[in-house]
Amino acid sequence: MKRSSSILINKENIDSIAIGGFDGMHIAHQELFNNLSQNGAIISIETGYASLTPKNYRQEYSRFPIFYYDLQNIKELNGIEFIKLLKSDFKNLKKIVVGFDFCFGKNRACKVDDLKKVFDGEVVIISEIKLDNFPVHSRYIREFLLNGQIEQANRFLGKEYKIYGKHIIGQGIGKKEFVATINLSIDEFLLPQNGVYISKTIVDDCEYNSISFLGHRQTTDGNFAVETHILNVDNLEVKDNIVQIKFIKQIRENKKFDSFLELKNEILNDINIAKKYFY
Known part of the structure; x- marks a missing residue:
């Protein structure tokens, strides 16, 4: 905090x-x-x-x-x-x-x-x-983030890149059809390249292993979203409306799927990749 x-x-x-x-x-x-x-x-x-x-x-x-x-x-x-x-x-x-x-x-x-x-x-x-003979400057860190090079950005930062966001109500599809997510509104922070990331999420001062998505939800409503799924935790209640996300590694860039089923299978695959990283 x-x-x-x-x-x-x-x-x-x-x-x-x-x-x-x-x-x-x-x-x-x-x-x-x-x-x-x-x-x-x-x-x-x-x-x-x-x-x-x-x-x-x-x-x-x-x-x-x-x-x-x-x-x-x-x-x-x-x-x-x-x-x-x-x-x-x-x-x-x-x-x-x-x-x-x-x-x-x-x-x-x-x-x-x-x-x-x-x-x-x-x-x-x-x-x-x-x-590695490359100058450490904020402008280069921004470029790394915008290119999805999270690990390189984190090396230059000397820590995991972290954003703060306000908890908001999402579209509700995730919990019903896919997996439950915490949706955030981000105002001040530079967001990394659109895509899916291995991450850590801090909720009510507790840090959880997670997987996070940011970008336009091309397969559903098309709206821009920043959302995070807590691994191995069900029905987590968010009491403090400020949530933090630490970005660790990009799994993939954002993309459109032909069906909800294809999207769901990809999300489950993303989650398995994140779990293998942590566990």
């Missing part, structure tokens, strides 16, 4: 900060955080485009408090003014940690070398992080 907000943290105690966008909170971001002091904090610059870990969900992936700065409120500040703002907000600031490609100030005019000139404390520059 989401961790508590950073607004309860006393800024006076913070002596080091890591600055960035931090969508994904992936392994390269974690390397920045590893260079913070005990009294460190994370400064997240909000552009409005975060879709891997939207603003209110990032605290889950770090023990350090996160403070959010809206880009629209600071984009006209030059480099000196931006650092002055940070020193005003964190009066005990002695150390700044950034990535090698960090830019700041109006029109992103200032680079890491400029940061060393305008900040009178310690500046730590983290070199580019790679996996």
Whole structure:
């Protein structure tokens, strides 16, 4: 679940900060955080485009408090003014940690070398992080997800890609004709490529092995859906309307079947594949 907000943290105690966008909170971001002091904090610059870990969900992936700065409120500040703002907000600031490609100030005019000139404390520059000689960046993780390459995305994230959704009433066919599913409405998160996935689903703070589908229900009503089936559990009641899905591996892409029977047989086959993975 989401961790508590950073607004309860006393800024006076913070002596080091890591600055960035931090969508994904992936392994390269974690390397920045590893260079913070005990009294460190994370400064997240909000552009409005975060879709891997939207603003209110990032605290889950770090023990350090996160403070959010809206880009629209600071984009006209030059480099000196931006650092002055940070020193005003964190009066005990002695150390700044950034990535090698960090830019700041109006029109992103200032680079890491400029940061060393305008900040009178310690500046730590983290070199580019790679996996198998491939750079770890949020944009690549998005591409992996959109291509159904969940395992690759998870390696770059350093965790299983997870979304949060609101429990909604589905079309009701699954429970009657196929298998029971929990249907979700997803607003903020990037969804992986349409298809069927081995997954884990968190309901009321309990994690279950599951199989999840997202895409247009081409064989039934044609509507877009995100739904998850809990393996080996019957008639699970959802009390908290917020449900989480962790994606582990794609089984297949979405496709249209010629009959309900063909669809049902494929669903049962998908479930067997997931069960073999877990059990």
